[in-house]
Amino acid sequence: MTLGSQDLERLDQLFCSMQDANACFLGYPFAKDFKYEPLWRFLKFTGNNLGDPFEPGTYRVNSHAFEREVVDFFAQLFRAPDRGFWGYITNGGTEGNIYGLYLGRERYPDGVAYFSRDSHYSVSKAVRLLRLEYAVVDSQSHGEINYDDLARKASGGRNRPALIVANIGTTMKEGRDDTSRIRAVLRDVGVREIYIHADAALCGPYAPILSPKPPFDFEDGVDSVTISGHKFLGAPMPCGVIIARKSNVQRVLRAIDYIGSSDTTLSGSRNAYTPIVLWYAIRCLGIVGIKRMFDQCERLAAYTCDELNARGVGAWRNPYALTVVFPPVEEAIKAKWQIATQDVSHVVVTPGTTKDQLDTLIEAIADTGR
Incomplete structure (x- = not known):
């Protein structure tokens, strides 16, 4: 050629x-x-992380083993329950947000989605794609969600489940929502069934080391967390990681005979190169x-x-x-x-x-x- x-x-x-x-x-x-020069040699392969990264499959030109290590790293960082989590490497934060809300919808099909005006534009895209009823909540001047307006909006749907997107670093102002306070606000207005997805695209890798740490991980009550790999860790292409409670993922699992694995991800065929890049980054750092x-x-x-x-x-x-x-x-x-x-x-x-x-x-x- x-x-x-x-x-x-x-x-x-x-x-x-x-x-x-x-x-x-x-x-x-x-x-x-x-600097990822040692990884350039992998570009000669038709790498495809097809199927579930935690299951064997027919197609073996993949980096599933490295993908699992990346998922395990962030699951520990976000205090996910032992043997109770699942995850995969995405094409970026947008896919992670869509996937998180997808899991929320499958758990609560009649749920109403709530997210702030400062949320990333992928969230409004996700609710349209998933045909979710939703309410946009006002933000405070520094970017954090307005908890009083959340209470007002949610009180009108108190008899229905709430699917919340909490921003752990908004796009323009890096405002951080308090997931513990969000859950308390919803409980106070009578909402009993709650799914919280944390969009931690930028802040996810370093938010756990802040003091005080913003409440946004699994021990703080969230059900899924997404980060972007290219924003803070660094990568030559957009990528991300989604971590979710395994019980919610099992609702969307479908066995696909011809690939010898389950279909649990959103995108099916996935880049086998980005897991190696993220693995390299976290192993170095x-x-x-x-x-x-x-x-x-x-x-x-x-x-x-x-x-x-x-x-x-x-x-x-x-x-x-x-x-x-x-x-x-x-x-x-x-x-x-x-x-x-x-x-x-x-x-x-x-x-x-x-x-x-x-x-x-x-x-x-x-x-x-x-």
Whole structure:
């Protein structure tokens, strides 16, 4: 297989374009400081993690063993019940959110979904795909769900189960919902059947090491947790992990004869490369390495917030957040640095973000306000 010179030139141009863009994006949570050269050799295989990662199957060009180790790592991190959990590696947080709500719907088919206005757009997509009745709950100014509005919305459906999406780090402000308080609010208004899915896309790998730790794991009463692998740990492609209570997964299990395994995942055929990438990351880092990376990022986030304020830009962040929030930036800055913007703009300090990059952005934002 050989390309002509024009096609090769186009590939070179694309590489240069992506390389330039990669050097100056700060508005989206993607870790940049990773090196996976020892894993490139696996790309020569038709790797497919078909079927349930915890069952043998007919197709063996897979990385199921490594996938199980990744799932076990996060199950322990999120205090999942021994032998009572199940999980798999997804294509990203959107798949994890859809899967979590899918399990909730199968457990409570007549349930009503509740999620805040600051939830990721994949949640509204999920409730439409799953044809769930839902209510959007107001958020507080810092991104956390408004518990009083949750009580008002849920009181109208107190005789029906509640399917809750709790945000453990909202997209724009990194607000964190308190799952223990959510459950208490629902109980107070008379809801007795509750399924809580935690969207911990960005914060999941480091939230357990925070002090105080936000209530969001299985011992705090959640039924499923999803994270993104590319946002904090780092990966060259979007990926994620979903951990759920095994009893809920068994409701969706279907045996598929021709693959010699069960169909328990959402996507069926799945990339065999991403489990190896995530396994490599957690084996290199461990909990100590994750904490070290978080501490470095958090110090830079604090620095960025302080420097913006010192230059007259009204910046702020939630406690221990890697997301620094400030007024919407001008289009030129938004375009160059790929700054996510709604009612506010933000920068997300993930591993690989440098002080030099942040200083350049800080000066650009400050200059536009002079």
